[in-house]
Amino acid sequence: MEEKVIVCKDLTKRFGDFYAVNKISFEVDKGEIFGFLGANGAGKTTAMRILCGLSHPTSGEAMVAGFDVYKQAEEIKKNIGYMSQKFSLYENLTVLENIEFFGGVYGVPYAEIRRRSDNLVQQLGLTAEAKKLVGALPLGWKQKLAFSVAIFHQPRIVFLDEPTGGVDPVTRRQFWDMIYEAAASGITIFVTTHYMDEAEYCNRITIMVDGKVEALDSPANLKAQFKADNMDEVFYRLARGAKRSGD
Amino acid sequence: MRVLRYLLKKEFRQIFRDKIILAMMFAMPTIQLIIFPLAMNFDVKSVNIAVVDNDHSSYSQQLVAKIGASGYFKIVAAEPSFQSAIRYIETEKADVLLEIPPNFESHLIREGKQRIGVSVDAINGTKAAIGGNYLLMVIADFNKDIPVNMGRNMAAPAGMIDIAYSNWFNPLAEYRFYVVPAILVLLLTLIGGSMSALNIVREKEVGTIEQINVTPIQKWEFILGKLIPFWVVGMIVFTIGLLVAWGVYGIWPVGSFVTLYVFAAVYMVALLGFGLLISTYTSNQLQAMFVAFFFVMIFMLMSGLFTSVDSMPPWAKLIANLTPVTHFIRVIRMIVLKGSGFADVYMELLYLGLFAIVLNGWAIFNYRKTS
Numbered sequence: 001m002e003e004k005v006i007v008c009k010d011l012t013k014r015f016g017d018f019y020a021v022n023k024i025s026f027e028v029d030k031g032e033i034f035g036f037l038g039a040n041g042a043g044k045t046t047a048m049r050i051l052c053g054l055s056h057p058t059s060g061e062a063m064v065a066g067f068d069v070y071k072q073a074e075e076i077k078k079n080i081g082y083m084s085q086k087f088s089l090y091e092n093l094t095v096l097e098n099i100e101f102f103g104g105v106y107g108v109p110y111a112e113i114r115r116r117s118d119n120l121v122q123q124l125g126l127t128a129e130a131k132k133l134v135g136a137l138p139l140g141w142k143q144k145l146a147f148s149v150a151i152f153h154q155p156r157i158v159f160l161d162e163p164t165g166g167v168d169p170v171t172r173r174q175f176w177d178m179i180y181e182a183a184a185s186g187i188t189i190f191v192t193t194h195y196m197d198e199a200e201y202c203n204r205i206t207i208m209v210d211g212k213v214e215a216l217d218s219p220a221n222l223k224a225q226f227k228a229d230n231m232d233e234v235f236y237r238l239a240r241g242a243k244r245s246g247d
Numbered sequence: 248m249r250v251l252r253y254l255l256k257k258e259f260r261q262i263f264r265d266k267i268i269l270a271m272m273f274a275m276p277t278i279q280l281i282i283f284p285l286a287m288n289f290d291v292k293s294v295n296i297a298v299v300d301n302d303h304s305s306y307s308q309q310l311v312a313k314i315g316a317s318g319y320f321k322i323v324a325a326e327p328s329f330q331s332a333i334r335y336i337e338t339e340k341a342d343v344l345l346e347i348p349p350n351f352e353s354h355l356i357r358e359g360k361q362r363i364g365v366s367v368d369a370i371n372g373t374k375a376a377i378g379g380n381y382l383l384m385v386i387a388d389f390n391k392d393i394p395v396n397m398g399r400n401m402a403a404p405a406g407m408i409d410i411a412y413s414n415w416f417n418p419l420a421e422y423r424f425y426v427v428p429a430i431l432v433l434l435l436t437l438i439g440g441s442m443s444a445l446n447i448v449r450e451k452e453v454g455t456i457e458q459i460n461v462t463p464i465q466k467w468e469f470i471l472g473k474l475i476p477f478w479v480v481g482m483i484v485f486t487i488g489l490l491v492a493w494g495v496y497g498i499w500p501v502g503s504f505v506t507l508y509v510f511a512a513v514y515m516v517a518l519l520g521f522g523l524l525i526s527t528y529t530s531n532q533l534q535a536m537f538v539a540f541f542f543v544m545i546f547m548l549m550s551g552l553f554t555s556v557d558s559m560p561p562w563a564k565l566i567a568n569l570t571p572v573t574h575f576i577r578v579i580r581m582i583v584l585k586g587s588g589f590a591d592v593y594m595e596l597l598y599l600g601l602f603a604i605v606l607n608g609w610a611i612f613n614y615r616k617t618s
Contacts, residue, residue: 052461053617054457054461055618056618074465092261097257102458104250105462106462
């Protein structure tokens with residue numbers, strides 16, 4: 001049996017009488033690329049924030065990396081990486097300083113930080129920019145750097161919230177190469193996206209509509225199930241009925 | 248501890264990379280200390296006075312001459328009537344109006360007493376009150392000389408009390424001695440109360456705080472990581488302030504430096520806690536700025552920087568004592584000007600310590616990694 005790194009059952013988040021996330025249940029296997037799709041306002045980010053320990057659920061159960069989101073949020077944080085919608089490295093620190101800081105707070109030993117960051121900078125082709133402020137880098141490079149920093153401490157799971165928003169197609173392609181590489185090394189990828197071509201890259205995808213999980217399967221099975229040629233059609237069919245409008 | 252080291256490294260890098268903050272760290276104490284004490288001069292000199300002499304006698308002229316010679320007054324007008332002289336007050340050309348009635352001299356000589364009219368423009372309350380007082384002193388002095396000049400009633404002023412007045416701790420009663428220590432407090436208050444708040448709220452605005460909240464960094468590590476750098480900045484600015492006060496005004500603390508720095512250190516922790524508290528309640532820099540400004544304003548106005556806390560009504564005194572600023576201003580004046588020792592001021596240290604604990608405790612309690 002495959003190891004389950006995320007298990008959630010009837011997970012709910014309510015703000016007043018608004019159910020941002022309404023009784024969602026799913027499981028994610030180790031090393032899987034798990035896509036999380038949905039229109040704006042469908043509840044993707046809220047669900048992801050709960051799993052990262054940034055937000056308390058209202059009810060339901062969730063285990064991430066074997067830890068309970070209610071009681072062991074801090075344990076979860078040690079075992080995950082997170083890349084938010086907003087770019088959130090420090091723009092007034094250099095590339096190397098950002099890597100050092102985030103590596104350091106996750107407890108990577110200093111010598112190891114030095115060794116790994118040299119490799120990383122080389123891989124990303126940022127050798128010339130290593131000592132430049134991150135704020136001066138183009139968006140695509142920033143996003144690749146942010147992803148690398150999110151997996152720098154070799155977490156068990158990495159959560160990516162719309163990581164390729166606003167990025168050009170070539171960089172997106174490179175970004176997904178990095179995701180595959182990380183998945184191959186055993187890191188579970190939990191990714192939200194708007195791009196249906198990206199959905200095709202995932203092992204399995206979940207489509208959320210109005211806070212609920214409406215579909216969960218591999219892209220091929222979903223297309224068969226909805227008798228659609230591509231993921232776009234699948235998504236339209238499900239999202240058309242949505243009552244919540246985008247933000 | 249390891250995590251804290253990385254946090255501190257990051258904060259110091261960011262602070263010292265910011266050229267504006269760096270420049271402000273030196274410019275703020277220097278400029279404020281040079282400008283404020285000179286501008287906030289409450290010593291009243293050159294009170295403009297308009298005179299209406301209805302008597303035109305040698306006594307009335309002597310009185311006017313004495314006033315003119317006192318050094319505090321500038322006679323801006325000699326008018327024939329009260330109605331024309333009051334115009335000077337109305338147009339703010341004069342602060343005080345002195346009206347000498349007809350038959351001033353003859354009444355003084357024959358009856359031994361005479362009333363004269365003094366009208367002051369109370370819009371600039373301080374200048375008017377002090378100017379009015381000076382005028383009364385000059386008149387009293389003039390009054391005292393009359394019997395002597397008259398060569399009669401020589402025994403009359405028996406038992407008159409002559410007051411020998413001396414100003415302790417500030418012999419020339421110069422206002423800058425009163426203001427300069429308070430400006431030092433103002434500097435620490437601005438840094439502690441707003442810089443830390445703005446810094447954390449900026450992380451909220453930019454979104455980096457979320458990245459921090461998703462790491463295993465503990466609450467206390469994050470907060471110490473923010474407090475320590477600004478505490479260091481505060482101490483540097485305080486030291487620069489002391490040097491400027493010495494260089495420009497020759498004010499060198501009479502009391503012990505250790506006591507002074509112990510107080511400054513605890514005060515800084517209290518104010519940083521206050522800034523931190525603001526940052527936990529606000530979500531953008533504009534809000535934080537506004538809230539910090541509002542409170543710092545109240546703190547400063549109530550603190551005894553401008554007015555004496557002792558002469559406030561009881562309710563105001565209570566509020567004044569509920570701000571840490573009041574306590575620190577009181578202490579810093581005692582240490583710098585009077586040379587008060589630790590034994591004289593240790594109660595104030597307890598108060599400041601209490602503020603530090605309450606404000607920081609509240610801030611830590613209110614800071615949430617998970618919403």
